[in-house]
Amino acid sequence: MKFTPPQLSVYFIAGTQDVSRPLREVLVEAAIGGITMFQLREKGSGSIQEEDKRLALALELKQVCHEYGIPFIVNDDVELALASGADGLHVGQEDLQAADARSKIGSSLILGVSAYTSEEAEQAVRDGADYIGVGPMYATRSKEDAKAVVGPERIEEMRRNGITIPITAIGGIAAEHVKTIISSGAEGVSVISAITAAESPEKAAAAFLAEIQKAAM
Numbered sequence: 001m002k003f004t005p006p007q008l009s010v011y012f013i014a015g016t017q018d019v020s021r022p023l024r025e026v027l028v029e030a031a032i033g034g035i036t037m038f039q040l041r042e043k044g045s046g047s048i049q050e051e052d053k054r055l056a057l058a059l060e061l062k063q064v065c066h067e068y069g070i071p072f073i074v075n076d077d078v079e080l081a082l083a084s085g086a087d088g089l090h091v092g093q094e095d096l097q098a099a100d101a102r103s104k105i106g107s108s109l110i111l112g113v114s115a116y117t118s119e120e121a122e123q124a125v126r127d128g129a130d131y132i133g134v135g136p137m138y139a140t141r142s143k144e145d146a147k148a149v150v151g152p153e154r155i156e157e158m159r160r161n162g163i164t165i166p167i168t169a170i171g172g173i174a175a176e177h178v179k180t181i182i183s184s185g186a187e188g189v190s191v192i193s194a195i196t197a198a199e200s201p202e203k204a205a206a207a208f209l210a211e212i213q214k215a216a217m
């Protein structure tokens with residue numbers, strides 16, 4: 001699936017560790033609500049470690065994504081991305097080097113890279129990233145080793161430094177933050193708990209999409 005920046009608008013990220021019912025159910029509801037991309041991030045305490053179970057989960061969720069016409073991205077695990085036929089891979093600074101990831105997945109898969117500073121952003125561009133994830137924007141409880149909060153100011157700084165690669169903001173984001181984040185220069189927002197912890201993931205996703213559409217006007 002070809003990468004286009006609008007796919008970054010409402011980027012839902014989750015693993016089984018983030019939900020208390022089948023992740024497939026939550027993903028279907030979020031997709032109905034209007035998410036534009038999904039990342040399977042099966043990581044941290046409570047996540048599935050067995051390779052065969054991870055592959056079965058990835059294949060199940062990829063199928064849902066393709067039923068709703070959205071890209072299916074795998075976090076960190078390049079072997080799982082390739083084995084499951086994912087549309088893309090997202091890597092952090094402490095994971096596989098982005099340049100190595102690009103050479104392993106080839107030119108047609110989407111490559112996302114986490115970038116905390118302008119220097120890391122510039123390196124990600126050189127390494128062939130399609131987009132970068134920047135954060136944490138606000139306090140988050142969904143990533144055990146999150147770095148210090150940088151806020152939307154960090155995105156403004158990257159844009160001031162001439163970084164033009166598509167950016168998704170991440171970390172502690174709620175629907176009411178979208179306007180500020182888009183104004184800072186991001187193409188969209190990445191979200192875990194605002195959707196996984198919502199009474200209705202469908203309504204939560206729809207609220208994010210509505211805020212994105214308002215910010216674009």
Ligand SMILES: Cc1ncsc1CCOP(=O)(O)O
Nearest residue numbers: 140142143171172191192193
């Ligand atoms: C994966 C990741 N990277 C930076 S913060 C974060 C977690 C975001 O989760 P939430 O949207 O629940 O704060």
Ligand SMILES: C=C1C=NC(C)=NC1=N
Nearest residue numbers: 075090114133168170190
């Ligand atoms: C850490 C991350 C940062 N950004 C994105 C989009 N995904 C991640 N897993």
Ligand SMILES: [Mg+2]
Nearest residue numbers: 076091092095
């Ligand atoms: Mg990572």
